[in-house]
Amino acid sequence: MTRFKAALPAWIAVVALFVVWEVGVRFFGIREFLLPAPSAIWTATIAVWPMVLEHTMSTLMTVLLGFAASVLVSLPLAMLIASSRAISAAIYPLLVVTQSIPKVALAPILIVALGANELPRVIVTFLVAFFPLVVASVAGLMATPPELIELGRACRAGRIQELLRIRLPFAVPFVFGGLKVAAALSVVGAVVAEFVGADAGLGYLIQTSMAFFRTPLAFSAVVILAIMGIVLFQAVSIAERILFPWSSGAETSAPPTA
Amino acid sequence: MMRNCIAAGLFALAALAAPAARAQDRVLLQLDWIPTGEHAAYFSGAARGAWREQGIEISLTRGYGSGDTVNKVAAGTAAFGVADISAVMAARARQNTPVRAIMQIYTHSPHSMFVLRSSGITNFQGLEGRRIGITPGNSHRLYFPEVARRAGTNPDRIVWVNTDASAMAALLISRRLDAAPFFAIHHYYQNKAAQRAGEEIVVLPFVETGFAIYATTLMATDETIQRNPDLVRRFLRGATNALTWANANQEEACRLHVQRNREVELDDCQGSLRATMSYVFTDHARQTGLGRQDPERLRFTWEQVAASQQIDPAWDYRQAVDTSLLP
Numbered sequence: 001m002t003r004f005k006a007a008l009p010a011w012i013a014v015v016a017l018f019v020v021w022e023v024g025v026r027f028f029g030i031r032e033f034l035l036p037a038p039s040a041i042w043t044a045t046i047a048v049w050p051m052v053l054e055h056t057m058s059t060l061m062t063v064l065l066g067f068a069a070s071v072l073v074s075l076p077l078a079m080l081i082a083s084s085r086a087i088s089a090a091i092y093p094l095l096v097v098t099q100s101i102p103k104v105a106l107a108p109i110l111i112v113a114l115g116a117n118e119l120p121r122v123i124v125t126f127l128v129a130f131f132p133l134v135v136a137s138v139a140g141l142m143a144t145p146p147e148l149i150e151l152g153r154a155c156r157a158g159r160i161q162e163l164l165r166i167r168l169p170f171a172v173p174f175v176f177g178g179l180k181v182a183a184a185l186s187v188v189g190a191v192v193a194e195f196v197g198a199d200a201g202l203g204y205l206i207q208t209s210m211a212f213f214r215t216p217l218a219f220s221a222v223v224i225l226a227i228m229g230i231v232l233f234q235a236v237s238i239a240e241r242i243l244f245p246w247s248s249g250a251e252t253s254a255p256p257t258a
Numbered sequence: 259m260m261r262n263c264i265a266a267g268l269f270a271l272a273a274l275a276a277p278a279a280r281a282q283d284r285v286l287l288q289l290d291w292i293p294t295g296e297h298a299a300y301f302s303g304a305a306r307g308a309w310r311e312q313g314i315e316i317s318l319t320r321g322y323g324s325g326d327t328v329n330k331v332a333a334g335t336a337a338f339g340v341a342d343i344s345a346v347m348a349a350r351a352r353q354n355t356p357v358r359a360i361m362q363i364y365t366h367s368p369h370s371m372f373v374l375r376s377s378g379i380t381n382f383q384g385l386e387g388r389r390i391g392i393t394p395g396n397s398h399r400l401y402f403p404e405v406a407r408r409a410g411t412n413p414d415r416i417v418w419v420n421t422d423a424s425a426m427a428a429l430l431i432s433r434r435l436d437a438a439p440f441f442a443i444h445h446y447y448q449n450k451a452a453q454r455a456g457e458e459i460v461v462l463p464f465v466e467t468g469f470a471i472y473a474t475t476l477m478a479t480d481e482t483i484q485r486n487p488d489l490v491r492r493f494l495r496g497a498t499n500a501l502t503w504a505n506a507n508q509e510e511a512c513r514l515h516v517q518r519n520r521e522v523e524l525d526d527c528q529g530s531l532r533a534t535m536s537y538v539f540t541d542h543a544r545q546t547g548l549g550r551q552d553p554e555r556l557r558f559t560w561e562q563v564a565a566s567q568q569i570d571p572a573w574d575y576r577q578a579v580d581t582s583l584l585p
Contacts, residue, residue: 031431031432031455032454033427033428033431033451033454033455034428034432048520051520051521108322108326111330111335112329112330112333112335115335116286116319116335116336196322198320199319199320204292204320204521205521207292208292208521208522209521210424211292211294211424212294212447212521212522212523212526213427213447213448213450213451214523
């Protein structure tokens with residue numbers, strides 16, 4: 001019940017947004033090809049829902065694979081960076097380079113190199129999503145209070161033990177902060193990839209719908225992408241609550257006791 | 259190399275596992291844009307087995323403009339491509355990209371200006387002093403001076419407005435532009451959108467001024483043509499069959515097309531396909547033979563491409579074409 005109460009403002013805000021949108025479009029007589037009303041988007045989506053569902057599944061697949069890849073690469077990479085100054089100095093500039101390259105420019109090259117299949121799309125999604133996760137995880141691993149490290153060393157903890165027992169638990173809230181950002185960015189990355197190389201997916205649906213003047217359908221894809229982002233973000237939050245209830249990032253963390 | 263080895267190994271395994279199936283060449287055909295009714299002949303042909311009976315297992319993928327398709331075919335991502343002859347010629351003349359047009363599909367280009375009936379513009383002279391939308395690098399802009407010259411219009415008295423391609427039609431329908439450049443093939447569904455807004459779109463085709471240049475072709479790399487002429491021959495036989503059948507059975511072709519591409523509505527497909535076939539099965543094509551070219555029109559095409567893209571007109575354009583493998 002308390003959970004429901006806590007979520008109430010969010011629901012009210014979302015519903016209010018759609019109501020204002022609908023009323024605004026009708027009141028100002030905005031034409032459908034510029035901005036369709038939510039009711040028109042709903043009607044257009046229901047009329048062809050099997051197709052929309054197919055495109056949604058295709059994008060969700062890319063998003064989840066890219067997100068999984070970013071998690072699998074980022075966490076070991078962060079541990080590597082946090083473990084030594086030399087490695088960190090070597091890797092960080094490269095990471096910044098990957099972030100500075102516009103992914104839209106990179107995607108066509110990947111497609112020519114790897115063929116027009118799922119792989120380039122997953123790589124682009126991964127490239128967009130992984131950077132904040134690495135940065136957050138490194139910050140977390142470095143945030144361990146030095147006196148705890150001292151204590152660990154006094155108790156003859158090895159490097160591995162120090163990482164697993166002391167540094168990682170301290171990094172958990174940071175890592176989940178990074179995961180939330182990465183989840184939202186995965187959706188962006190997947191759509192960027194689909195704009196450049198795909199025969200299916202919500203990004204593809206946006207392009208074809210715009211070309212055929214089915215603007216409501218294009219907006220339908222946009223709304224679904226937004227929902228997908230919210231759901232993934234919440235899924236990460238819930239995972240944090242269940243796995244690490246003590247994490248400071250979890251909303252229901254116990255108040256600090258004296 | 260490694261990937262090819264693995265692929266070959268897997269293929270060998272598959273071949274052993276399925277001795278019943280006849281060996282088929284797997285071929286990827288990359289289109290020039292998203293699959294609209296313009297491409298219904300290819301999709302219906304693939305569905306009917308026009309290439310399968312030639313021993314080719316074909317798959318089709320969308321394109322991102324002719325230039326991109328030329329690059330991907332040159333890179334070996336796809337074996338064959340649907341691309342405008344101007345992109346094939348320019349790529350070869352500029353960077354020596356080893357690609358050639360192997361079959362002429364459109365005997366003249368669908369370049370047009372779209373205007374609203376309510377604007378009162380009925381011909382190219384009426385465009386003087388008006389605002390025309392354009393996207394950067396758009397070939398309509400490059401060819402316009404020649405079209406204007408033929409129509410007796412002063413091209414310097416046009417106000418060009420740079421804009422984004424996806425906003426162009428909306429700008430025209432909402433009267434923020436007086437004219438917008440489009441391929442006439444897309445008139446049907448753009449007009450549908452205009453009618454919903456209480457307007458009607460009128461087409462001013464470039465070809466009406468006598469500006470007749472070759473446009474869409476099927477193309478491949480030199481390597482494919484030299485190493486595997488038999489594959490090219492069979493591919494073109496399949497393409498000829500696909501085009502001829504789709505022309506005679508447009509409704510059925512579109513039905514097969516929208517089964518594969520559910521983003522396309524059936525009536526939009528038929529509107530596009532009807533328009534498309536008026537560029538393929540023309541009097542000109544009946545004279546030259548389907549897919550073949552007339553040397554005079556090919557020369558004029560090259561002159562226009564060279565002039566509009568600042569390429570040396572003395573370059574031998576015939577090396578960008580090889581229609582000798584047509585059935």
